[in-house]
Amino acid sequence: MARKDLSSVSLLRTHNSFGVWEIGTMMMRRLGKTGLKVSVIGFGGIKLPLISKEEAKKILNRALDLGINFFDTARNYGDSEEKIGLALSDRRDEFYISTKSMALTAEDMAKEIERSLKNLRTDYIDLYMCHNLRYPKDYDKVMGPGGAMEALLKAKDEGVIGHIGFSCHRFHETMERGIKSGIFEAIMVAYNILNDELVDKSILPMAKEHDVGVIVMKPLGGGALAAPPPELGARAKIVVTAEQALKFVLANDAVSLAIPGMMRLWEVEENARVGETLQFMTDEEKRRLRDAVKALGSEFCRGCGYCQPCPQGIRIPIILRQLTYYKVYGLVDWAKGRYRMVEVKADNCLECGQCREKCPYGLDVPKMLREAHKLLSS
Ligand code: SF4
Ligand code: SF4
Incomplete structure (x- = not known):
């Protein structure tokens, strides 16, 4: 399959000084030096393993119909790649696909690319990423002789993949090396109103300077900022809505798109609507949002998962999310x-304290878990 340029889609209308395009009503941005014109809301495929093939087909097609043209998945997101392939392969020329692998060597990466192509039922992947590049030794291995980058560059030369990117959590030094390498064309980072201080001061401006496209994962704080289901919304004292959280992320002009993980039709429709009505936030709106977040208090789990695994098998973010539903949203029975x-x-x-050590927000996790158990099991 030839490389696609979705900017030539007949619905393309205009662009403005922020580099924002409109396709239909969905806003589009350029993904850095890849040159891809992507919808500002992309589809995060991490939750697809949690739903059936039929449900996945329905929501993936709905997303595409609503103007979402970027679908992200990964080799280790269970059967996410297969579900996307099954649902969308007959509409392959309407969207960009991005997937990723944690392979560190050329041999392993070549096999992973083959596997992705097969799962996704395509002969071309628009963006292939090194997944969760972290430690300097891993970065060196990927970029060194016999490293995964050799296989990625070969696949790119052969026209099997279009562009090369990497995803990274927390490891700022690795992010910086990747951005400055001149090889990676896109970076995927976690960024949201709850943890913006971790990346927005240095990483995002650096990516912009080097024209590396920024894809934002966890724009809803790993679910912590996602509003409860609509049937419960009326009873919830919602402090930050998903729409506000997405608008905050997209207000940063270094960001090309946000890819909230989705598994329900109403999530797809609500998130797509944000991409249709996107307006940049005023400083006053940002200030109000920050104030609202402050009101959540310091003991607020962001759902990032860095505290895992727990030797006791406790799924900390899941339990602490229920504590948030109970205390912040007032959803006592639901939680x-x-x-x-x-x-x-x-x-x-x-x-044992391991989770407290690992939590980047300094949360006293064992204390919060005690509170959660007391409140939620009463
Ligand atoms: S302190 Fe944290 S890591 Fe240790 S057992 Fe408790 S929850 Fe698990
Ligand atoms: S307790 Fe801390 S590390 Fe664990 S998910 Fe919450 S914010 Fe992240």
């Missing part, structure tokens, strides 16, 4: 019901 379904309850905590 208790969800907690009843949690297999390893918070009272299994042995207070």
Whole structure:
């Protein structure tokens, strides 16, 4: 399949001084030096393994119909690649596909690319990324002789992949090396109103300077900022809406697109609507949003998952999300019901302190788990 330029789609209308295009009503931006014209809301495929093939087909096609033209997945997102391939392969010329692998060597990466092509039922992947590049030794291995980059560059030369990117959590030094390498054309980072201080002061401006496209994962704080389901919304004291959280992320002009993980039709429709009505936030709106977030207090789990794994098998972010639903959104019965379904309850905590050490927000996790168990099991 030849490289696609979706900017030639007949619906393309205009662009403005922010480099924003409109396709239909969905806003589009350029993904850095890849030159791809991507919808500002992309589809994060991490949750697809949680739903059936039929449901996946429905929401993926709905997303495409609503103007979302960027679908992200990964080799290790369960059957996410397969579900995207199954649902969308007959509309392959309407969207960009991005996938990623944690392979470090050329041999392993070549196999991973083959696997992705097969799963996605395509002969061309628009963006292939090194997944979760972290430690300097891993970066050196990928970029060194026999490293994964050799396979990526070969696949690019052969026209099997279009562009090369990497995703990275927290490891700023690795982010910086990747951005400055001149090889990576896009970076995927976690960025949202709850953790913007971690990347927005240095990484995003640097990516912009080097014309490396920025894809934002976890724009809703790993779900912490996603509003509860609509049927519960009326009863919830919602402090930050998903729309506000997405607008905050997209207000940064270094960001090309945000890819919230989606698994329900209403999530797709709500998130797509944000991409249609996108307006830059005024400083006053940003200030109000920051004030609202401050009101959440310091003991607020961002759902980033850095504290995992727990030796006791406690799924900390899931339990602490229920604590947030209980305390912040006022969804007492909902949170208790969800907690009843949690297999390893918070009272299994042995207070070893590992999670507290790892939490980048300095949360006293064992104390919060004690509170969660007390409130949610009463
Ligand atoms: S302190 Fe408790 S929750 Fe945290 S890692 Fe140790 S056992 Fe797990
Ligand atoms: S407790 Fe801390 S590290 Fe764990 S998910 Fe929440 S914010 Fe992240």
